[in-house]
Amino acid sequence: MTQGIPYDRTLLARRAAIAADLRRLLPDEAVIADEVGLGAYESDALTAYRQLPLVAALPATTAEVAAVLRYCYESNLKVVPRGAGTSLSGGALPLGDGVLLGLSKLNRVLDIDFANRCVTAQPGVTNLAITRAVEGQGFYYAPDPSSQIACTIGGNVAENSGGVHCLKYGLTTHNLLGLELVLPTGEIVRLGGKHLDAGGYDLLGLITGSEGLLGVVTEVTVRILPRPTTIGAMMLGFDSVEAAGACVAAIISSGLVPAGLEMMDRAAIHAAEAFVRAGYPLDVAALLLVELDGTATDVELRSAQVRAIATAHHASCCHVAANEAERIRYWAGRKAAFPAAGRLSPDYLCMDGTIPRRRLPEVLERIDQLSTEHGLRVVNVFHAGDGNLHPLILYDAEQAGQLERAEAFGADILRVCVEAGGVLTGEHGVGIEKRDLMPLMFNETDLDQQLRVKCAFDDRGLLNPGKVFPQLRRCAEEGRVHVHRGETRFPHLPRF
Amino acid sequence: MADLHPTDAAEVAAIVAQGRPIEILGRGSKRVIGRAVPADTRLYLDRLGGILLYEPDEMVISAHAGTPLSTIERALAAERQRLAFAPPDWRGLLESASDDQTIGGVIACNLSGSSRLSAGAARDHLIGFVAVNGRGETFKSGGRVVKNVTGYDLSKLMAGSFGTLAVLTQVTLRAMPMADYEATLTVRGLDAAAATKLFSQVLGGPFSIVSAAWLPCELAPSVGLEGDVALLRLEGLEISVKERCAALAQTHRVEVTPLEGESSHSLWKALGDGVPLARDSQAALWRISMPPSVGANFVAALSQARGWLDWGGGLCWLAVADEGDACAASIRALLAESGGHATLIRASESTRARVPVFEPLTPALAALTTRIKAEFDPLGILNPRRMG
Numbered sequence: 001m002t003q004g005i006p007y008d009r010t011l012l013a014r015r016a017a018i019a020a021d022l023r024r025l026l027p028d029e030a031v032i033a034d035e036v037g038l039g040a041y042e043s044d045a046l047t048a049y050r051q052l053p054l055v056a057a058l059p060a061t062t063a064e065v066a067a068v069l070r071y072c073y074e075s076n077l078k079v080v081p082r083g084a085g086t087s088l089s090g091g092a093l094p095l096g097d098g099v100l101l102g103l104s105k106l107n108r109v110l111d112i113d114f115a116n117r118c119v120t121a122q123p124g125v126t127n128l129a130i131t132r133a134v135e136g137q138g139f140y141y142a143p144d145p146s147s148q149i150a151c152t153i154g155g156n157v158a159e160n161s162g163g164v165h166c167l168k169y170g171l172t173t174h175n176l177l178g179l180e181l182v183l184p185t186g187e188i189v190r191l192g193g194k195h196l197d198a199g200g201y202d203l204l205g206l207i208t209g210s211e212g213l214l215g216v217v218t219e220v221t222v223r224i225l226p227r228p229t230t231i232g233a234m235m236l237g238f239d240s241v242e243a244a245g246a247c248v249a250a251i252i253s254s255g256l257v258p259a260g261l262e263m264m265d266r267a268a269i270h271a272a273e274a275f276v277r278a279g280y281p282l283d284v285a286a287l288l289l290v291e292l293d294g295t296a297t298d299v300e301l302r303s304a305q306v307r308a309i310a311t312a313h314h315a316s317c318c319h320v321a322a323n324e325a326e327r328i329r330y331w332a333g334r335k336a337a338f339p340a341a342g343r344l345s346p347d348y349l350c351m352d353g354t355i356p357r358r359r360l361p362e363v364l365e366r367i368d369q370l371s372t373e374h375g376l377r378v379v380n381v382f383h384a385g386d387g388n389l390h391p392l393i394l395y396d397a398e399q400a401g402q403l404e405r406a407e408a409f410g411a412d413i414l415r416v417c418v419e420a421g422g423v424l425t426g427e428h429g430v431g432i433e434k435r436d437l438m439p440l441m442f443n444e445t446d447l448d449q450q451l452r453v454k455c456a457f458d459d460r461g462l463l464n465p466g467k468v469f470p471q472l473r474r475c476a477e478e479g480r481v482h483v484h485r486g487e488t489r490f491p492h493l494p495r496f
Numbered sequence: 497m498a499d500l501h502p503t504d505a506a507e508v509a510a511i512v513a514q515g516r517p518i519e520i521l522g523r524g525s526k527r528v529i530g531r532a533v534p535a536d537t538r539l540y541l542d543r544l545g546g547i548l549l550y551e552p553d554e555m556v557i558s559a560h561a562g563t564p565l566s567t568i569e570r571a572l573a574a575e576r577q578r579l580a581f582a583p584p585d586w587r588g589l590l591e592s593a594s595d596d597q598t599i600g601g602v603i604a605c606n607l608s609g610s611s612r613l614s615a616g617a618a619r620d621h622l623i624g625f626v627a628v629n630g631r632g633e634t635f636k637s638g639g640r641v642v643k644n645v646t647g648y649d650l651s652k653l654m655a656g657s658f659g660t661l662a663v664l665t666q667v668t669l670r671a672m673p674m675a676d677y678e679a680t681l682t683v684r685g686l687d688a689a690a691a692t693k694l695f696s697q698v699l700g701g702p703f704s705i706v707s708a709a710w711l712p713c714e715l716a717p718s719v720g721l722e723g724d725v726a727l728l729r730l731e732g733l734e735i736s737v738k739e740r741c742a743a744l745a746q747t748h749r750v751e752v753t754p755l756e757g758e759s760s761h762s763l764w765k766a767l768g769d770g771v772p773l774a775r776d777s778q779a780a781l782w783r784i785s786m787p788p789s790v791g792a793n794f795v796a797a798l799s800q801a802r803g804w805l806d807w808g809g810g811l812c813w814l815a816v817a818d819e820g821d822a823c824a825a826s827i828r829a830l831l832a833e834s835g836g837h838a839t840l841i842r843a844s845e846s847t848r849a850r851v852p853v854f855e856p857l858t859p860a861l862a863a864l865t866t867r868i869k870a871e872f873d874p875l876g877i878l879n880p881r882r883m884g
Binding site for chain 1: 608648699700
């Protein structure tokens, strides 16, 4: 058993008493305090970090969520909210001295309103279930993170999740109309509704992507969109990453907004092709997948535009999916890139920096150099349209020192992204994974202002502490509590 | 009374650090929105201007907060780009003598035009900023790329905070391509309820509507139209727009008259700028956001009021007599049923002193708002009372 964030072990002695207290607020079976039961919650999708929570509480209503939070506030107990646990940044990593608040029982779609084109759902409803609930009427929910079959809408709000189609349709924040939120004190507030631009400060926008540090979402209203009548896909091959990168810039600035624009490097193309036989050309250095949607005329005309741009940028091949089966096959390769990387190596670390698109060739070249320096292979897939890189660093956790090398490599990649004018994370969140890298982007004043926002919501620092920020701050005090400011990442975290 | 016009961000920080109440202005064009600010110092950002970075192929533009909007729009237009949220110009509406407005002011007030329906609000296009908080500390948030979840999204908090949290000194915005072509379908003879119903059907269809508005016969002439009229704007490649217009008319069995190109463009510019109700300078003006399906109720419910709808029925502009509570109680009672919020965009100073200009918050939200304000501006010196 390995640990996550260091914690107060004296609380373990109070585990039974805390569980008994929680069972006065929730049905018996909704409180888990045995180590076997708690094992289900010991990590999220960032499996390099594991920690059993002190207790898990599984409320089924907003009132129960509020009761648990009020109890924890009064008892000064830390709380980590969790949806489906698909976070790639350790956002839902439990605390050994904290209550794990699982929201999976809040799993009902509450209201489908076609007249106002919105759906209200509880936070434990999966992303895909929202689309499933409205697709019979020709609608869908646009943000489509790759984990959409499992990830929950509450988790999407906490992480401001994106997906392949956010280039055209935006992130969660652009598709969100309203929230019910429980504050760490147990107070329930409503933000927004079925209307646009709620009055007062835009707390809806602030909560979105706050990684579970400001409140617990108990109800979500999202807008739904009519399905486009036609969807087309193109596959473009290039002899160099530079040429592919220039083609991406030309497509985007031409004014046509593709529904998706993805890039894969040679390693990713070969890995995906070997895995799913998508029909990718193996003699190219970079592959672009372009998805266009709209009316049949739109797709036809835009495809011709893309083809002209690709030709001008010396594409070595340019294929248009002849039918829906072929379009799905193009995407199957891209969607298989992660599992395909998993076949090349026992473990991989998925990075998530965003860079200005035009810096792509030099950043990829630098990643290539770093790969040699760190002695670890890397596979690059890339949401090219919005500059969001997903280098997959291949390593073997069984080999001593490889995880550390992979993490050092990952940190170097993110450093390169920031130096290129980019950011640490485009869609996976800071979580525990990147919190110590925050000073690469923000100085102490910047971070202090963010921590003050935390204080306005959570004066006792009980909600998901240890995530996002490299240091804690006592609220209502000028002094700072420096937890660790060392050069080493995660000095407290044992490796395995 | 002192009017200060700092020329760099360090000067702004030094002024704020003195700890005295400050009214923050760009060029003052929207000064009459909200409550009058009791402050002896007026801080104008108008000399903190200039574009810092504009990369058309990255579709990103950064500018000092005091840059005139017209400067930004000219630079973008030269590359056939634009701010997709269509920032409105309310100088006519607010009877302002200012010769322009600043980009910082547009963002601080989160002002978006008719295309907000499809393109998002000002807040959605602000991807990073630098500002001075009430302690006189300069801080930044966000970046220059769109896809970014690093830290709290403070850009959202800044947009629409009317200068009460921090003084914006630099903003970074996404630029979007101009449309190849646009057209507006005008459908005559629909009352507000029928128009709202049409909007709901059409917006749920495959027509990619950019904006949707409705004007009653008494307001239509203000923008060169006549009769009760519903307006639907489409953009894209010319062939596609024309095809979608034809399909829409056929599917929904409506007789339409199209407006094309520049006449469509200038119509929506006028609507965004609030022209339909701008002339009646004696009236108090409400801007009400609500679920689109109930938009028509607001036009019908108040017999003395004159109103029109934008955002597919989700935004109602309403002119009422500038006396008593300017119908605040009736409007907010309707909102209590439907959800939504009303802002008293224009009224006499005495009315604005009596009536909450912004939608009153529930006690829990008001307390949270106060705590957030205190974490940015502990002394309460930035635009005190403006949103209160």
